[in-house]
Amino acid sequence: MPLRRSQLSTSTLFDIFWKKKIQNIIVPYPSNEKHWPLNPEYLKKQIRDFAEKDPGSMTVTERYAAIGEQVLKKIILTIAPDGTKSERFTLVVEPRNGAATFYATCQADGCISETSVYRFNSNVKLTLRNIDSFIKRFAENHEEAQNLRFAREKENKLLDIAENSIETIIPRIMSSSGHDWHLSCEETRYVLSIKMKKRKMVQISLTPNNFAEKIPEILKVVTQIENLLEQIPYPVDIKTYGINTQWEKG
Numbered sequence: 357m358p359l360r361r362s363q364l365s366t367s368t369l370f371d372i373f374w375k376k377k378i379q380n381i382i383v384p385y386p387s388n389e390k391h392w393p394l395n396p397e398y399l400k401k402q403i404r405d406f407a408e409k410d411p412g413s414m415t416v417t418e419r420y421a422a423i424g425e426q427v428l429k430k431i432i433l434t435i436a437p438d439g440t441k442s443e444r445f446t447l448v449v450e451p452r453n454g455a456a457t458f459y460a461t462c463q464a465d466g467c468i469s470e471t472s473v474y475r476f477n478s479n480v481k482l483t484l485r486n487i488d489s490f491i492k493r494f495a496e497n498h499e500e501a502q503n504l505r506f507a508r509e510k511e512n513k514l515l516d517i518a519e520n521s522i523e524t525i526i527p528r529i530m531s532s533s534g535h536d537w538h539l540s541c542e543e544t545r546y547v548l549s550i551k552m553k554k555r556k557m558v559q560i561s562l563t564p565n566n567f568a569e570k571i572p573e574i575l576k577v578v579t580q581i582e583n584l585l586e587q588i589p590y591p592v593d594i595k596t597y598g599i600n601t602q603w604e605k606g
Contacts, residue, residue: 358519358541367462367469369504374443374460375471377497381458381490382475383482391477392454396428399451399480403433406484410491413438435487437494443501447487454478458487462501518564522546525571526562533575550578556585556593 385391400418407414415434421427433447446459456478461470523539526548530537536551546562558581562570585592 358515365467366464366505367467369508370462370464370501371469371471373501373504374462375473378445378458378460378471378490379473381483381486382456382473383479383486384475385454385477385479387477389477391479392452394449394451394454394480396451399449400428400431402480402484403431403447403449406488407433409488410438413491433487435491437491437498440498443494443498445487445490447483449478449480456480456483458483464505515564518567522562522567522571526574529571529574533578535578548574552578552582552585554585 400416404416407416413436417432417434418428419430419432421429428451431449431451433449435445435447437443437445442463444461446461448457448459449455454477455474457472457474459470459472461468463469526539526546530548530550533550538549540547540549544563546567548560548562550558550560552558558578560570560574560577
């Protein structure tokens with residue numbers, strides 16, 4: 357059984373990444389303050405003035421309760437950052453209850469994914485200020501997002517190297533050790549079990565991060581444990597303890 361690889365798709369990685377980046381974009385008023393309904397005309401002016409900063413990347417759309425009516429149901433700010441077609445961001449504000457939703461829509465490997473945050477009783481002025489800062493940092497965030505897939509590929513290649521090394525070197529070392537042994541894989545690590553005297557067994561945990569340091573020391577450690585067992589006049593088992601174990605100070 358091979359070591360466990362990341363099963364997350366690129367679109368899921370993007371969802372997780374942008375969710376973290378946008379989670380604090382919308383600023384709500386304190387829960388004990390009521391700031392709705394929002395003035396539709398002032399709201400439209402706020403968002404339209406903001407979009408005028410970069411009309412090539414931002415557009416504003418108004419949605420009304422019904423055709424011919426003047427009751428503003430939603431105003432939508434769409435942001436398509438210049439230089440990329442893979443990400444788009446959308447702010448939707450509902451003046452009736454002051455609710456705002458900020459969406460991050462991403463396209464990766466032919467799939468479109470969307471993550472969003474929602475806040476009730478939102479402060480549009482401070483939210484737009486956060487969006488302005490977010491746009492200024494977009495190029496940096498975009499590059500970081502694009503590197504996610506390369507980081508995953510690099511991690512998987514390192515796991516390939518670790519697997520090959522452990523499964524090649526361990527048999528070579530143990531075949532001349534004089535000990536019976538067994539190597540098993542448990543998703544995130546290998547476990548090397550070594551049979552000893554007095555019906556004892558030593559288990560050594562090898563992970564992709566530590567195997568290189570531990571492999572040269574295996575036989576040395578086994579010899580030390582074997583000598584120790586010969587000197588102890590009563591049965592001793594060495595085990596791993598859990599985080600909930602209650603200890604008395606000594």
